[in-house]
Amino acid sequence: MNLIQTLEAEQMQALRGGKKLPEFRPGDTLKVSVKVVDLAFDEKAKQMKTRERLQAFEGVCIARAGSGLNENFTVRKISYGEGVERVFPVYSPLVAAVEVVRRGKVRRAKLYYLRGRRGKSARIAERQHVRDAAADDGAQAAETDN
Numbered sequence: 001m002n003l004i005q006t007l008e009a010e011q012m013q014a015l016r017g018g019k020k021l022p023e024f025r026p027g028d029t030l031k032v033s034v035k036v037v038d039l040a041f042d043e044k045a046k047q048m049k050t051r052e053r054l055q056a057f058e059g060v061c062i063a064r065a066g067s068g069l070n071e072n073f074t075v076r077k078i079s080y081g082e083g084v085e086r087v088f089p090v091y092s093p094l095v096a097a098v099e100v101v102r103r104g105k106v107r108r109a110k111l112y113y114l115r116g117r118r119g120k121s122a123r124i125a126e127r128q129h130v131r132d133a134a135a136d137d138g139a140q141a142a143e144t145d146n
Contacts, residue, residue: 005068008068008069011069011091012068012069012091015069015091015092015093016091019097021090021098022098022099022100023100024061024073024098024100024103025061025064025103025104025106026061026062026063026064026104026106026108026109026110026111027060027061027103027104027105027106027111027124027127028060028061028100028101028102028103028104029058029059029060029061029100029101029102029103029104030058030059030060030061030073030075030098030099030100030101031056031057031058031098031099031101032056032057032058032075032086032088032095032097032098032099033054033055033056033095033096033097033098033099034054034055034056034057034088034094034095034096035052035053035054035055035093035094035095035096036052036053036054036055037050037051037052038050038051038052038053054096057075057077057086058077058101059075059076059077059078059084059086060075060076060077060104060111060114060124061073061074061075062074062075062076062085062110062111062112062114063109063110063111063112064109069091070089071089071090071091072087072088072089072090073087073088073090074086074087074088075088076111076114076115083115102126103126103127104124104125104126104127105124105125105126105127105128106124
């Protein structure tokens with residue numbers, strides 16, 4: 001590894017803060033918790049008050065792009081009949097958590113075709129057989145015990 005890759009690896013470890021990002025692919029439905037800072041002026045104290053809260057953004061991951069520190073993913077949802085897309089950097093401090101709600105079965109890396117679809121044609125089938133590393137280790141351990 002060269003110097004730049006080493007520095008990027010250190011930065012990625014520092015930014016994640018020990019939290020692991022779950023494995024997900026385009027087609028998966030994600031719930032992304034985003035830190036939102038609300039600013040309000042307090043009349044009594046005559047100063048600005050800040051309040052931080054988590055806001056959930058749930059939708060379909062339609063793309064992953066970049067690598068290393070510059071990696072990001074795009075999530076699309078339909079809000080009040082209007083399509084909304086947001087691009088989240090993987091190593092952003094504003095992304096508090098990413099949860100995989102359901103796994104989708106798609107044959108493309110970029111699902112931009114969903115932008116032009118509505119209703120039933122925009123549905124994504126669910127992946128049935130998801131291989132988990134923990135489940136595989138448990139199955140192998142059970143085989144060796146017999």
